[in-house]
Amino acid sequence: YLPTLRPAPVIALTATATAVVQRDICNQLGLDQQASFIHGFRRSNIAIEVVETSPSQRPNLAEDLLSDPDRRPAIIYTPSRKQAESVAALLARGFTTAAYHAGLDADRRRRVQDGFLNGKLEVIVATIAFGMGIDKANIRSVIHTALPGSIEAYYQEIGRAGRDGEPSRAILIHSYADRYTHDFFFERDYPDVKYLDQLYERLRTEPQPRELIEKQSRVPSDIFEKALEKLWTHSGVIMDAADNLSRGTDDWRDSYIAQGDQKKSQIEAMIRYAQSNQCRMSSLVRHFGDTADSQKPCGICDFCAPESCVAQRFRKATAQEQTVARAAMHALRMNRKSVGKLHTEVCGNNGMDRDGFEELMGAMARSGFVRLVDSVFEKDGKQIPFRLASITGDAKYVDQDTPFELRIRETPDLSGKLKGRKSRKKRPVVAAKQKSRKVPALGREVARENQEARPGSRAAAMLRAWRRALATKRGMPAFRIMSDRVLLAIAEKEPKTAAQLLAIPGIGIKLVEKYGSQIYRILDESRSL
Secondary structure (H helix, E strand, O other): OHHHHOOOOOOOOOOOOOHHHHHHHHHHHOOOOOOOOOOOOOOOOEEEEEEEOOHHHHHHHHHHHHOOHHHOOEEEEOOOHHHHHHHHHHHOOOOOEEEEOOOOOHHHHHHHHHHHHOOOOOEEEEOOOOOOOOOOOOOOEEEEOOOOOOHHHHHHHHOOOOOOOOOEEEEEEEOOOHHHHHHHHHHHHOOOHHHHHHHHHOOOOOOEEHHHHHHHHOOOHHHHHHHHHHHHHOOOEEEOOOOEEEEOOOOHHHHHHHHHHHHHHHHHHHHHHHHOOOOHHHHHHHHOOOOOOOOOOOOOOOOOOHHHOOOOEEEEOOHHHHHHHHHHHHHOOOOOEEHHHHHHHHOOOOOOOHHHHHHHHHHHHHOOOEEEEEEEEEEOOEEEEEEEEEEOOHHHHOOOOOOOOOEEEEOOOOHHHHHHOOOOOOOOOOOOOOOOOOOOOOOOOOOHHHHHHOOOHHHHHHHHHHHHHHHHHHOOOHHHOOOHHHHHHHHHHOOOOHHHHHOOOOOOHHHHHHHHHHHHHHHHHHHHO
16 A cells, blocks of 8 residues: 555654564565664663573562562563462562463453552563553563563563663573473474475365365374464465365465574574673664664663672682683683684683683673673574674783682572571462463374364364354454364363363463353353253
């Protein structure tokens, strides 16, 4: 439609688009001679800390941080509904707290949100379902208890702190183990392209029943539905409302691989950010391409002001670490080097492993002796990230006799603090209680014929017929209404209330609000037959 608007000017607005997304927006809109205006990403009143600790310690660390009333109100982001509930129950021992996630019914979510906005609740423990449109100016802390999936999401979430301009803090608690969680979800959501190839090869110009294609393609049943969804998204398959499949375009492969690569690159960028040794706010500003920013250090993050940290802890460098630091500065006097090469050169015989050396280099960067810059090189068509180290002017005056001090990051130890903590008067648990559910074992395969024979098969058949009719009416594939896995879980659990329906994995509040009454009616009818 844009050509019909010419010669009127066109403006495209977005909140947190990276340079890649900005180019994509311009390409899709056909804006060949656009002017870009990127600014306003710096939040000068948010002190960012990144702390590495085990998952089991994170709820206790959050509790300890928020025990100071000056750090509340607060939002805590967790990666799952279950963790939102458990962390909220823990924190409710000391201050008014509630959980917020898509598994709560609309009335409960509204009451929790209103309670937080009007000050009756001091802390919200939430999944990413919470935050969009939230306008509470005096949030003092935003705490993440796991690594977010992208820098874009992370920046949006920490941006909910300190909108009144007063000092606030954003604390990211993570460990390298978080990577495996992201890897699991990536493998679930982006099946190996070979499975999409197997499925595509069985498609024909004329429509064929989905069940036939699934059997012929030999794609594992727990992967087939996701592979089909991705193939449909990238136009490789055409689906009608009755789940008949026919061959789509043959150029789906490149876009699917590119999308998966983009998703992986977002996760990798988030990991690099968490492990970096640079000013946290300046790194975010650079990520979004805000070239108008001064790029000056923020002066308040864990890199710029380690002495002001409330979560991260530091120790003095040992004599051996100081010796290695001197050797590293000497090795960098002639020219800059990658951290990996520098580690090999300096630590070949002293036994310091790469992780320890990275921490030492971070301490040297915080003390102003080295500068660390993220960079990439290309190999076999792929970009490989690495860090370049260079010496600063201050380090050139350090010799074997010059005294200096380095602060090495260490994992917060809450064991003694928790043991010695006085028990607080318990408050009523405001967090909504929800019956825990077991997650099916990963990789379990369930054949379609066995699914049909299991309890609830009559309800499943009726739900399938309803889904097919709805898909026909709306002109979309049936799986876009509800996946097979969710449909079969509904048939087996036979939920009678919104809370029971929301407890089923894959069910969100929007689906309940749209189709809940219809689902209950179908289940009632199946029981009466």
